[in-house]
Amino acid sequence: MLFNSITFVFFYIIVTSLYFVFPYRFRWVILLGASCYFYMAFVPVYILILGFTIVIDYLAGIYIEEAKGLRLRKLLLLASLVANIGVLAIFKYFNFLNYNIDILSGKFNFHNPIPYLTILLPIGLSFHTFQAMSYTIEVYRGNQKAERHFGIYSLYVMFYPQLVAGPIERPQNILPQMHAKHPFNYNLMKAGLKLMLWGFFKKLVIADRLSIFVGSVYNNPELHNGSTIVIASIFFSIQIYCDFSGYTDIAIGCAKTMGFDLMKNFERPYFATNIQDFWRRWHISLSTWFRDYLYIPLGGSRGTKGRQYLNLFIVFLISGIWHGANYTYIIWGILHGLYSVAYLIIKPHLRNKSRGKNAAALVRAGNIILTYTIVTFAWIFFRANTVADAFTLIHNLKSFGARPFIGDGISNFAHSLLAILILFVVEYKMEYLPQKFNFYTSPNIVLRWGTIAFTVILILILGVFNGGQFIYFQF
Numbered sequence: 001m002l003f004n005s006i007t008f009v010f011f012y013i014i015v016t017s018l019y020f021v022f023p024y025r026f027r028w029v030i031l032l033g034a035s036c037y038f039y040m041a042f043v044p045v046y047i048l049i050l051g052f053t054i055v056i057d058y059l060a061g062i063y064i065e066e067a068k069g070l071r072l073r074k075l076l077l078l079a080s081l082v083a084n085i086g087v088l089a090i091f092k093y094f095n096f097l098n099y100n101i102d103i104l105s106g107k108f109n110f111h112n113p114i115p116y117l118t119i120l121l122p123i124g125l126s127f128h129t130f131q132a133m134s135y136t137i138e139v140y141r142g143n144q145k146a147e148r149h150f151g152i153y154s155l156y157v158m159f160y161p162q163l164v165a166g167p168i169e170r171p172q173n174i175l176p177q178m179h180a181k182h183p184f185n186y187n188l189m190k191a192g193l194k195l196m197l198w199g200f201f202k203k204l205v206i207a208d209r210l211s212i213f214v215g216s217v218y219n220n221p222e223l224h225n226g227s228t229i230v231i232a233s234i235f236f237s238i239q240i241y242c243d244f245s246g247y248t249d250i251a252i253g254c255a256k257t258m259g260f261d262l263m264k265n266f267e268r269p270y271f272a273t274n275i276q277d278f279w280r281r282w283h284i285s286l287s288t289w290f291r292d293y294l295y296i297p298l299g300g301s302r303g304t305k306g307r308q309y310l311n312l313f314i315v316f317l318i319s320g321i322w323h324g325a326n327y328t329y330i331i332w333g334i335l336h337g338l339y340s341v342a343y344l345i346i347k348p349h350l351r352n353k354s355r356g357k358n359a360a361a362l363v364r365a366g367n368i369i370l371t372y373t374i375v376t377f378a379w380i381f382f383r384a385n386t387v388a389d390a391f392t393l394i395h396n397l398k399s400f401g402a403r404p405f406i407g408d409g410i411s412n413f414a415h416s417l418l419a420i421l422i423l424f425v426v427e428y429k430m431e432y433l434p435q436k437f438n439f440y441t442s443p444n445i446v447l448r449w450g451t452i453a454f455t456v457i458l459i460l461i462l463g464v465f466n467g468g469q470f471i472y473f474q475f
Contacts, residue, residue, distance in 0.1 A: 001041035002469055003250045004203050011038070012254060015160075016102055021259050024181045027124045028151050031258075035160035039123070041329055047120040049087060050158060056083040057132045057470050058153045060148040061139045064259045073140060080136040096325030125162030126322055126475045132157050132290055135171045145169045152178050161251040161258075165244070165472040167265040167285035170291075174260070182259025192256035194452070199249030201455055203470070204463035206419040207243035210235045212412055212464070218383050221392040226400030236383050237376045238420055240471055241269065244283070247470045269430045270375075273367040275339040276347075278375060286322075290315050309344065313337040322475055327383045328390060335378040415462050 001008055015034040019027055040047050060080035067073045089097075095116050105112040135156065138144035147153040156175055162168075217224050217232035224232070245266040250260045267286050271276035279287045298311040313334075318332015384390035429436070439451035 001038050020184050022166030028155055032155045035158040038160040042123045049122055053084055053132055054154050054157050057136050060136050064139050065146040076367045084133050088129055093325045123473050127166050128157055138171050145306050161254040165247050167263045168289050177260050189257045192253040195253030196250050197455055199246045201459055203240035204459055207239045208464035209416050210239040214239055219387045226397040233376050233380055237379050243471045268427050268431050270372055274369050274371055277341050278371055309341045312340050327387050328384050330380040332378050
């Protein structure tokens with residue numbers, strides 16, 4: 001089920017109403033049943049995959065906690081991780097690996113007898129797999145008690161607002177909330193609905209409208225000149241941000257209306273002043289997951305500088321692989337790994353010399369533009385259908401002076417620019433003027449409700465209601 005569908009609107013109203021109508025002891029049943037229905041709206045049979053990993057990790061958590069001896073605890077944790085990673089490997093990477101075996105076999109005149117699998121990738125597989133793994137790892141580390149209530153643990157993995165695209169929660173945050181009583185709270189309901197409204201605006205008015213122009217360029221890279229490619233790449237950087245952060249806003253807002261507090265996943269990443277700052281702001285739940293469960297176990301910043309650089313590069317390489325079984329994602333991960341290592345190398349040489357206010361602002365603006373530029377360049381590989389397409393797009397940048405081709409109509413292009421302007425104004429205000437112009441929460445009732453009504457009108461007039469699923473559902 002897609003958030004940007006009328007079906008979800010009715011689903012949300014019914015589920016939230018039932019959640020508050022039923023007594024506390026039945027609420028987990030309501031949410032778990034709703035989450036199963038939500039997930040089965042995509043491919044019903046894939047609920048069995050979730051069921052398999054849920055049973056494995058539920059038992060593993062209990063046995064890890066009760067096990068005597070470090071060796072047995074490690075074996076139990078390993079069994080849990082192998083089960084989760086194994087599911088990922090089969091459904092997400094098997095055909096990609098088989099394709100590479102085909103190529104390698106051909107070079108040595110061997111026949112590869114392994115058949116390809118004709119299966120669809122389960123929606124959001126990487127997200128709920130990583131959330132499940134964080135549970136058993138935290139139980140193993142002693143930071144989380146094993147959950148004995150099978151229904152509550154199942155809900156931890158399947159909680160429908162963040163089931164298919166995060167945020168990737170930690171058990172310490174979400175499991176206690178699933179045991180807590182959440183009485184109806186008008187302020188939380190109001191705040192959650194406003195956040196959902198902003199999320200719908202970002203998805204329907206910005207992301208799905210920009211995707212029209214982006215798709216026309218990236219699906220036909222050989223037909224476009226440099227000016228068009230630059231515009232499409234800038235549009236895509238905003239599209240993917242609004243698509244993913246829009247989903248996150250809807251998810252967090254939806255959970256908030258029922259009293260749940262999900263972790264922040266975005267914090268205005270395009271105002272980042274360096275690549276390290278960007279990754280503190282972009283997909284926070286994933287970047288912190290890799291930090292806690294991969295970077296630090298690899299050694300983190302301990303040891304030699306070379307070892308630190310290698311650890312960081314490995315994290316971004318695996319992050320690229322996590323996003324998909326395609327060399328485009330791997331190159332994207334490699335680029336961010338190189339960016340991050342390069343920044344660590346030059347960081348000690350950056351001096352904070354005392355400057356005037358205006359000079360400091362110019363330096364900050366320059367850093368933001370530079371960071372945005374290198375991030376957007378990497379997005380070319382992320383969005384391109386193939387590596388060859390990505391290099392075609394980069395090659396065609398040399399015709400930068402040519403007039404851009406607005407193939408999807410000047411009206412859509414103008415509406416896209418208007419939507420981007422609104423986004424920039426709102427994000428700028430949140431970044432630099434957080435205490436001023438709080439339109440959604442203004443004590444002035446006319447201003448507050450006028451802003452809400454204006455947002456709804458823009459969604460109805462400019463929204464694209466056939467834009468399809470969220471980009472990160474495929475991961």
